[in-house]
Amino acid sequence: MSSAEIAVSGTEQRSVIPTLKLGTFLLMLPLLLWLLLLIILPHVDLLIVSLREVLGYREYAFSLQNYAEFFTEPLYWNTFVRTAVMSILATIITLIVGFPVSYYIAKVMKGRKRNLLFIMCLIPFWVSELVRTFGWMILLRESGVLSSFIQWIGLVDGPVEFLYTDATLMVGLVYTSILFMVVPLVSVLDTLDDSLIEAAYDLGGNTVSILREIVIPHAMPGIASGCIVVFMLTLGNYLTPTLLGGKDSLWFTEQIYNQFITRFNWESGSAFGFLLLFLSSAIVFVGLKLSRQTLADTVK
C-alpha cells in the first residue's frame, strides 16, 4: 500500500468515525427487529406457553403438566423416539446413497458433463416438496405406475399397494434430503487433490484402503455438515410422513400439528414443539462438536 493510499484511508476514517455509531445502529435496526420480533420473542413465548396450564378462559398458572403428559403418555413418547430413530436411519441411508454420487460428480466426471450432472442433482430442490411427494404417490399407490408395471410383466396378479409403509416413507425422506448431502460432499471432495489418490495407489493401496484412509478422512467435514442438515430436515419434515407414511407411521411434527390445529391444545403443542427443537439442537450440537465444526462452517 503506498503512502498516498494510507493517507486516503486515514482521512476517510476520520470523517466516518463520528457518524459510525449511528450508522451502524441504523443498519442494525432491521436485523434487530427481525431477530427479536420473529425469532427470539416467539420462541420465548413458545417456552412460556409450554410451561403453563389453563385454569379458565385466559387464566393460566405455571405448571410442568404438559411435559409430564409427554413423558407419561406412551403414544407421544413412542412417536418421539420413532421420529428420532427414523431420522437417524434416513440420514445414514442418504449418506450411503449420496456418497458414491458425489464422488462420481467430483472425481470421475470433468468439465461440462460434471456441471450438468451437478445441476441435475439440484433440480428436485427447486420443485415444491408437495409436487415431489405427489409424484411418489402416483408411482407407488395401488393404482399407480409401479403396481401396473409389475402386473404387466406378470410378476403379480392383482394390484399392490406400496404406499403407507416405513420403506416407502424412507424412500420419500431420502429423496427429499439427498441434495443437502450431495452439495457439501461434492464441494469437499473437489478440494481433494487427485495426486493424493494416485500416490496412495502407487504405494499399493486398493479401493477400500484408499477410501478408508484418504478419501473419507478428507471428506469428514462435508459428511458432518451434510448429515446434520439432512437430520434436521428429516426431523422437521411434515409432508412426507403425512402423505407417504399413512396412519401407523406417526411423525412427531404431526403430533404438534394435531395438538395445535385439531385439538386446539396450544399448551401441550408448545411443549412438544420445544422438545423437538431441543432434540434437534442437541443432536446438531453433538454433531458439530464431534466433527469440530461450527454452524457458520456448515453454512458455507
Add this chain to the structure above:
Amino acid sequence: MIPSLPQSKFSTRLYAAYITLFFLYLGAPLIVVGVFAFNDSLFPSMPWNGVTLDWFIGTEAPRLGVFNDSQLLESIGFSAFVAVCVTTLAVFVGTCNAFLFERHSFPGKNILYMFALMPLVIPGVILGISILIFTNSIANGVEDSLGWDLEILRPGLFIVIMGQFAFVTTITTLVISARLRKFDNSLEEAALNLGATKWEAVQTITLPFLKPAMIGAGIISFLMSFENFNTTLMLVGSDSPLTITMFDRLKQGSTPALNAVSLMLMIVSGALALFAVFVQRDKNNNED
C-alpha cells in the same frame, strides 16, 4: 477410483449403472407428475387413457382445467402476493445485514451472526407455531388492554408473510454477504476520494456490484416463499396459498388438474432457478 488410475471395465460399468439408477430415482416422480397431467382419466393414476388437454383448459366439473378453476387461480394469486412481499422484505433486510456483518464491527457481532443463522436450524413447523403463538399473544394483549381487535395478527396472509420472511432472510443475508466479501474496497475509496459522499459511493459503486447477488437472492426468496409448506401450514387463515390448496386436494383425492398445476409450477420454478444461476454467474465467476 479416478480416471487416471487403471480399473476394471466391470467396476466402471457398475459405477455408471449406479449413477444412472440414481438419476432415474431423482427424475421418476417429477416426470410422472408431468406426464399424468395429460392423462384422459378422472384420476392421476393408471391406466393410461390417451392424451387430453382438459386438465389445463377444461371448462366444467368434473373436467375442470387449471385455467378455469377459480379456487386454484385465486390461491396462485395469494401465493404470488405473499412471495412478492417476502422477497422485497428479505432482500432489503438481507442487504442491510450483509453491509452490517461485512463492513462494521460492533460488540456482540458474533452472537448476532449466530442468531441470524438460527432460522436454518429451526424446523419450519416450530417456527410456524412460535410465530402463531406470539402474534396471538400480542393480539390478545391489545384486545384486553385497548379493546382493539387486531385482525391482522390473527392467522392469515400477513403472518404467513412474517413467518416466511423470518427464515428466508437468513438465506438472502448469506447470498448477499458472500458477494459483498468479494468487493474491492479500493473502488469505493476511489469514489470517496473523487468527492462522492459515502451514500453516493455505495449507491453508484457498491450496489451495482451487488445487483447480481440481490437478484439471485430475490429469485431464491420468491421460490422458497412460493413453495413453502411447513411454516405456512401453521399460520394460514381462510385465504389459502397454492401449496395449502394443493395439499387439501391431495388429501381428498384430486383430478389430474393437480398434475397440470404441478407441471406449470415445475416449469416456472425451473426457469427461474436457471435464471438465478445465470445471473450470478457473471465474469467474476464464483462457485458458492
